[in-house]
Amino acid sequence: MNFGGSGSPVWDAVGALGPKDTDRMVGMALDNGVNLIDTADVYAGGESEDLLGQVLGTRRREVVLATKTTARSGPGPNDVGQSRLHVMRSLEDSLRRLRTDHIDLYQIHNLDPLTPFEESLAALDDAVRQGKIRYVGASNLTAWQTMKALGVSERRGWARFSSLQSHYSLAARDIEREIVPLVADQRIGLLVWAPLVAGLLTGKFGREGTTDSGARRATLAWPPVDMERAYDVIDVLREVAARHEAPVARVALAWVLAQPGVTSAIVGAKRPEQLEDSLAAVDLELTAQDLADLDQASALPPEYPGWIQLPNPERFPQPA
Template identity: 75%
Template sequence: MKYAQLGSTGVFVSRVSLGAMTFGGRGDQVWSVVGALDATQSDRLVGLALDHGVNLIDTADIYASGESEEILGQVLGARRENVLLATKMTARAGAGPNDAGQSRLHIMRSLENSLRRLRTDHIDLYQIHNYDPLTPFEESLSALDDAVRQGKVRYVGASNLTAWQTMKSLGVSERRGFARFASLQSYYSLAGRDIEREVLPVVRDQNLGLLVWSPLAGGLLTGKFGRDGARDGAARRVSSEFPPVDLERAYDVVDVLRKVADRHDTGVSRVALAWVLAQPGVTSAIVGARRPDQLAENLAAVELELTGEDLAELGAASAPPPEYPGWIQADLSYRYPRTA
């Protein structure tokens, strides 16, 4: 395994980390589609990940209505100290009017519930799961800062924020002396490069860690899918079109992925993950799996070094169309003296 510094912290995390979204199947039917793994199956994946040097495991209070956290806490046991444990809060966790969002009330309740389910006295990376338009950052960040000062949280992070929301939160933390977001968790893949326009530049400029979720676009970039349809009827993408992608463009990318994979005598998913890991600013790619062989294939991506030719071909096939003002700011001819 290889490791990278998490933003401006002194902590190092594995370049590939384990996502526990497939653990548990309680609640909405979506979780039976995602994975619905029991404790025995989850324990097998956790053990395999740790044996390969993974030291970051990510979950959320909403995954399988809390069952993901429960299973993870159960199977970690004495291995807890070998893991940087990350979880998230924000999404609705109950029927009450205050069972969602990022109010001080909900943050404190969610944190205590996650600590209980995870069977631990602290969370290494506690993240807001989305933007809350109703709660000011001042309130949310104050509550998160208190959790850090109490020793219940080591670092705080965010997920799914825009560039301006990220910068606003960092400004509030700087002005008020609150714990600063150490990382941002964002969707990024060869089928979805939207964060390159605004979010990724902020991550790099502000020295944040970037944890990538769904680097295989919900299984679309595993090689199981193409214009001829799914090659694996059990694949999650068959019944859940998440994250949303432009399928025609994605199939063009899959064609190039197969070409590059053949060149390296390896699998399509390994190439797709290696591309994400090769992008400047990316700290770790979060991978989930239902089976040990899937996880082993994904973990091996850290050893695959793509060539300049590989990166150029994959970049050309997946490049997002330019948007304003990006396309006009890319023209720097006005900035340099004209030659005679």
């Protein structure tokens, strides 16, 4: 998402890296063991895919290459959504920009309320059978929508979603209510986007303001979170980071990676030092006390029917 789009206010805020910087960041990631790269046809109007295709070159086989379709790609009525027409057009455009003959993980980017899952999944299944897609996935769906799609695929014998990409962080734990149990039950991967909430959990932000006025979050308050709860989390993140003599961002990422069901965390970086810090999170092992403190600061309030379904020995005695 950081690649391309220079000259656009939105993409300039995100990163707008050009070919040279994109090449450096991708090369650094691959050299340090990263093996999943996620993009989308809508990022920078397709320029993200184009730059990624340029810089991967002969290293294409080293990565699981993931991209997405659904968002508007043109002015016409068929330039958006998950109709068979748009899915097929988007796929061919992505293959061309990425300079590859197949996409490892092709994901629907959001819900299309106008197109039934039967049509979208049939088109995706055809592409799998043609060898243009290895696996299909989804992003930003609710648990019931994901389960409905899985049911359609099972009933028809089509390729099912192998993964769900969702927003998850210490400041946004909403998916723990329904989505995390779903991916565990259905044994599909969980790809986390915005684990640092676009820089909010990097240590640069707090109740006192920000130490980096050029940070993305300083100009683009997205994704939205409850800021008061986020500040409480940041206070505890700083305490845990001090115990480990580690940056705040590294602790926030380590927490995400330690959560049940998480397959991978998608991070974006504009500068090499940011990427280096993010990659170091895999080696940071949080203690039980660290996890307990962070959980207490960020825990979701109970909601119905979750609170009534909690284990209750008086209603459902456990076997001896």
